[in-house]
Amino acid sequence: MSDFDQFRRETRAWLEANCPPEMRRPMTSDEDTFWGGRHAKFSSEPQRVWFERMRDKGWTVPHWPREYGGGGLDAEQAKIVRQEMAAIGARQPLTSFGISMLGPALLKYGTEAQKKEQLPKITAGLIRWCQGYSEPNAGSDLASLQTRAESDGDDFIINGQKIWTSYANFADWIFCLVRTDTAAKKHDGISFILFDMTSKGVSTKPILLISGRSPFCETFFDNVRVPKSHVVGTVNRGWDVAKYLLQHERAMISGMGERGVGRPLGQIAADSVGTDAQGRLEDPMLRGQIASFEIDEAALTAAAERAVDLAKAGQSHPTFSSAMKYYGTELNKRRYEILMAAGGIDALEWESERSKGGARPRAWLRTKANSIEGGTSEVMLGIVAKRILDLPGA
Amino acid sequence: MALVLTEEQSMLRDSARGLISDKAVSHLRQLRDAKDATGFSRDLWRTFAEMGFSGLLVPENFGGSGLGCVEAGVVMEEIGRSLMPSPFLATAVLAASALLRGGSAAQKSEYLPKISDGSLLAALAIDEGAKHRPLQTDMQAVRSGNGFRLNGAKAFVVDGHTADLLIVAARSAGSAGERDGLTLFLVDPKASGVATERTAMVDAHNAARISFDNVEVDADGVLGEVDRGGGLLEAVLNIGRGAVAAEMVGVSEEVFARTVAYLKERKQFGKPIGEFQALQHRAAQLYIEIEITRAAVLKALQTLDGNFDHAGAAVAVAKARAGSTVTLAVQEGVQMHGGMGMTDQFDIGFFMKRARVCQELFGDSNFHADELARMKNY
Numbered sequence: 001m002s003d004f005d006q007f008r009r010e011t012r013a014w015l016e017a018n019c020p021p022e023m024r025r026p027m028t029s030d031e032d033t034f035w036g037g038r039h040a041k042f043s044s045e046p047q048r049v050w051f052e053r054m055r056d057k058g059w060t061v062p063h064w065p066r067e068y069g070g071g072g073l074d075a076e077q078a079k080i081v082r083q084e085m086a087a088i089g090a091r092q093p094l095t096s097f098g099i100s101m102l103g104p105a106l107l108k109y110g111t112e113a114q115k116k117e118q119l120p121k122i123t124a125g126l127i128r129w130c131q132g133y134s135e136p137n138a139g140s141d142l143a144s145l146q147t148r149a150e151s152d153g154d155d156f157i158i159n160g161q162k163i164w165t166s167y168a169n170f171a172d173w174i175f176c177l178v179r180t181d182t183a184a185k186k187h188d189g190i191s192f193i194l195f196d197m198t199s200k201g202v203s204t205k206p207i208l209l210i211s212g213r214s215p216f217c218e219t220f221f222d223n224v225r226v227p228k229s230h231v232v233g234t235v236n237r238g239w240d241v242a243k244y245l246l247q248h249e250r251a252m253i254s255g256m257g258e259r260g261v262g263r264p265l266g267q268i269a270a271d272s273v274g275t276d277a278q279g280r281l282e283d284p285m286l287r288g289q290i291a292s293f294e295i296d297e298a299a300l301t302a303a304a305e306r307a308v309d310l311a312k313a314g315q316s317h318p319t320f321s322s323a324m325k326y327y328g329t330e331l332n333k334r335r336y337e338i339l340m341a342a343g344g345i346d347a348l349e350w351e352s353e354r355s356k357g358g359a360r361p362r363a364w365l366r367t368k369a370n371s372i373e374g375g376t377s378e379v380m381l382g383i384v385a386k387r388i389l390d391l392p393g394a
Numbered sequence: 395m396a397l398v399l400t401e402e403q404s405m406l407r408d409s410a411r412g413l414i415s416d417k418a419v420s421h422l423r424q425l426r427d428a429k430d431a432t433g434f435s436r437d438l439w440r441t442f443a444e445m446g447f448s449g450l451l452v453p454e455n456f457g458g459s460g461l462g463c464v465e466a467g468v469v470m471e472e473i474g475r476s477l478m479p480s481p482f483l484a485t486a487v488l489a490a491s492a493l494l495r496g497g498s499a500a501q502k503s504e505y506l507p508k509i510s511d512g513s514l515l516a517a518l519a520i521d522e523g524a525k526h527r528p529l530q531t532d533m534q535a536v537r538s539g540n541g542f543r544l545n546g547a548k549a550f551v552v553d554g555h556t557a558d559l560l561i562v563a564a565r566s567a568g569s570a571g572e573r574d575g576l577t578l579f580l581v582d583p584k585a586s587g588v589a590t591e592r593t594a595m596v597d598a599h600n601a602a603r604i605s606f607d608n609v610e611v612d613a614d615g616v617l618g619e620v621d622r623g624g625g626l627l628e629a630v631l632n633i634g635r636g637a638v639a640a641e642m643v644g645v646s647e648e649v650f651a652r653t654v655a656y657l658k659e660r661k662q663f664g665k666p667i668g669e670f671q672a673l674q675h676r677a678a679q680l681y682i683e684i685e686i687t688r689a690a691v692l693k694a695l696q697t698l699d700g701n702f703d704h705a706g707a708a709v710a711v712a713k714a715r716a717g718s719t720v721t722l723a724v725q726e727g728v729q730m731h732g733g734m735g736m737t738d739q740f741d742i743g744f745f746m747k748r749a750r751v752c753q754e755l756f757g758d759s760n761f762h763a764d765e766l767a768r769m770k771n772y
Contacts, residue, residue: 264770264772266767266770266771266772267771267772269772270772275772279771279772280767280768280772281767281772287767287772288760288763288764288767290767290772291763291764291766291767292714292718292759292763294711294766294767294770295710295711295714295715295762295763295766296686296715298690298707298708298711299686299687299689299690299711299712299715300686302397302686302689302690302692302693303685303686303688303689303690305397305689305693306397306398306688306689306692309396309397309398310398312396313396313398315398320685323678323681323682323685326678326679326682327682327686378675380678381674381675381678381679382671382674382675382678384678384681384682385674385675385677385678386674388678388681389654389674389677389678389681390658391654391657391658391668391669391674391677392658392665392666392668392669393669
C-alpha cells in the first residue's frame with residue numbers, strides 16, 4: 001500500500017468520525033455557508049462543531065503550510081482530502097475570500113511578517129476579507145482605477161470609491177487596489193494594500209440587485225490612513241499582485257459550474273414535470289437539455305481535476321484559469337436556466353415560505369453576475385486569445 | 395491517478411507521432427485519389443506491428459504489449475491528427491478487446507498472436523440500420539447442427555473489405571430491442587454465403603456492407619456465451635467509443651492548430667484576421683471546448699483501465715463531448731479558412747469529413763446523451 005493509499009484511508013476514517021451528518025447534506029440557503037469573521041455567527045450547532053474540528057486539524061485550508069495555520073499537505077494529499085470530502089458530500093467548513101483570493105497572493109508576494117500576521121487569522125476564520133478592485137469607471141478596464149493613496153510619512157492617505165465589493169458590509173478587512181503614482185502608465189502606478197474596514201473614513205452602502213438581495217456594496221474611502229507596511233509586494237507594482245490574485249479568483253468562480261445543488265437535475269425535474277412509463281422525463285426536450293448539461297458538467301469537473309494535476313506537473317499555462325472561469329460561469333448560468341425551466345411556475349414564487357422566500361429565482365438571478373464578476377466572459381476570451389493562443393493584439 | 399499522461403505515455407505519443415505525422419492527410423489523399431483497393435498501407439501496418447502498436451492491448455503472453463485504453467487513446471489521437479487510415483481501431487482495439495474479453499483459451503491463442511504480429515486483420519460487424527442501435531440487432535442466428543446459421547446484413551463495418559476475420563453480432567433469441575438474446579460470432583469472410591461490398595464513404599476511410607445468407611458457423615465460432623453476448627458487446631463498444639473519442643480529440647486539435655496558424659498569417663483590411671475580436675473570441679471558445687473535452691476523454695480512458703465496470707457514464711460523456719467538440723472544430727475550421735476551406739486542394743475539408751464519420755461511429759452525441767440520461771434514471 002502506498003503512502004497515499006494509507007493517507008486516503010486515514011482521511012476517510014477521520015472524516016467519517018468527525019463530519020456531522022447535518023454537514024453532509026446539500027446546502028440549501030446562504031446561511032449554510034460559514035464565512036467566519038469578527039461578527040461570525042453559526043447557523044447551527046453542527047456547523048460550529050464541523051468548523052472547529054476542521055480548524056483544529058488545519059483543514060480549513062489543507063494545503064497551506066502548518067506555520068500559517070494550514071494543514072501542511074502536499075498537492076496530492078490535498079486532492080485526496082477534497083475527493084474524500086466530496087465522496088460524503090461534506091460541506092466546506094469555512095468559505096472566505098481570504099482563503100480563495102488573498103491567501104495565495106500573500107503566500108507569493110507577502111513579507112514573512114505579513115504572512116504570520118494575516119494567514120493564521122484566515123485559517124482560523126477570525127477575519128473576514130473583502131476585495132476592493134472595481135470602481136464605477138474601472139470595470140473590465142480595471143487598471144484605469146482612480147482611488148488614490150497619497151504618501152504622508154509612514155502612512156498612505158486613501159481617497160476614492162470602490163463598487164461591487166462583495167459583502168463589504170460584513171467584512172473586517174479589505175485588500176484593495178489604489179493608485180500610488182498618478183503620472184505613471186496606468187498599469188505601473190498601482191499598489192496592493194490591506195486595511196481594517198473599521199478604519200476612520202471607511203463606509204459601505206449595499207446595492208440592491210435584480211435578485212432583491214444585496215451581496216455587493218459601494219465602498220467609500222474618505223481620508224483613510226493606512227500604514228505603508230500594509231502594502232503587499234512593491235509600491236507601484238501592485239498590478240502583478242492583482243493579476244496573480246485574479247487567477248485564483250477565476251479558478252474559484254469557475255468551480256461554481258461544477259458544484260451541483262444537491263439533488264441531480266434530472267431528479268429535480270422529474271418531481272415537477274413527471275416521467276413516462278419507461279421512467280423518462282415527460283418533457284423530452286428538457287430531458288435532452290439536462291443530459292447535455294450533465295455531459296458538459298462532468299467534462300468540466302474532469303478539466304478542473306486535470307488543471308490541478310497539470311499545475312502539479314508544472315505543465316499548466318498561467319492564465320488557464322481564465323478559460324475555466326469562462327466555461328464554469330457560463331455553465332452555471334445554464335444550470336439555473338434549466339432549474340427554472342424544470343420548476344415551471346413553482347420557480348416563479350418570490351416571497352412565500354413554500355418557495356423559501358423565492359430561493360430558486362433569486363439564485364437564478366444571482367448567477368447572471370458570474371460571467372461579469374472577476375472579469376467578464378468577453379475579457380476571459382480576450383485573455384485566452386492573446387495570452388494562450390498568441391493571436392495578434394489590436 | 396493524475397489526469398495527465400505519464401512519462402511512458404508521452405513517449406508512446408511521441409513515437410506514434412514521429413511515425414505518422416509527416417504523412418498527415420497526404421497519405422489519405424493519395425489513397426483516395428488512386429482509388430486504392432486496400433485503402434490503407436500494409437507497409438505502414440507492418441511498421442505498426444514492429445513498434446508494438448497492433449498488439450498494444452494484447453497481453454504479453456500472446457505476443458502483445460499488454461497496455462491499456464489510455465495508451466490506445468494516445469495512438470488514436472495521433473491517428474486523428476494525421477487522418478491516417480489504419481487497421482488500428484478495427485483490429486488492434488475492437489477485435490483484440492472482443493477476443494481478450496470474450497474468447498475461449500483456444501480462440502485467444504489462435505487469433506491474438508496474429509493480431510500482435512500484424513498478420514491478421516479483423517472487423518466488428520454491428521450496425522444494421524442508419525443509426526447505431528446495438529440492441530436493435532435483428533440479424534438472425536438459428537441453431538443448426540452443432541452451431542448456428544446466420545442470416546441478415548450489416549453496414550458500416552469498419553475495414554470489412556480487408557478483414558480476415560469478422561466478429562458479428564446476431565440475435566439468437568428474443569427480439570430487436572432486447573439486451574438478452576444477443577450472441578457474438580467469429581465468421582470467416584470467405585465462408586459460403588458471405589457477400590462483402592466495400593462502401594466508399596465521405597471520409598475516404600474504409601467501410602463495408604456485408605450480407606449473410608445462410609452462413610454456417612460451428613460451435614467453435616461462438617465468441618463468449620450464447621444469448622448473453624450483450625454485455626460483451628457493450629464492453630467492446632465502450633472501448634471503441636473511448637478510442638474514437640480520442641481520435642476526435644486528435645482531429646479537433648489538428649484542425650484548431652491549422653486554423654489558429656491561418657488566423658495569424660491571412661491578412662485582410664491590412665492586418666492579420668486573427669486581430670479581429672469576432673474571430674479571437676470564437677477561437678478562444680473553441681480552444682476551451684477542446685481542452686475540456688480532452689480532460690473528459692482522458693478521464694473515460696483512465697476509468698476504462700481502472701474501473702471498467704463503472705466506466706459507462708464517463709464513456710458516454712467522452713463520446714458525446716468529443717462528437718460535439720469536433721463538429722464545432724471542423725465547422726469553425728472551414729469557416730475561418732474562408733473560400734480556401736471549401737477547396738479540395740486544402741486539407742481542412744478532410745478533417746470535416748472524418749469528423750462526421752466519427753460522430754456516427756458507435757453512437758453520436760445524441761445517442762450518448764440519451765444513454766447518460768437513462769443511466770441516471772430520468
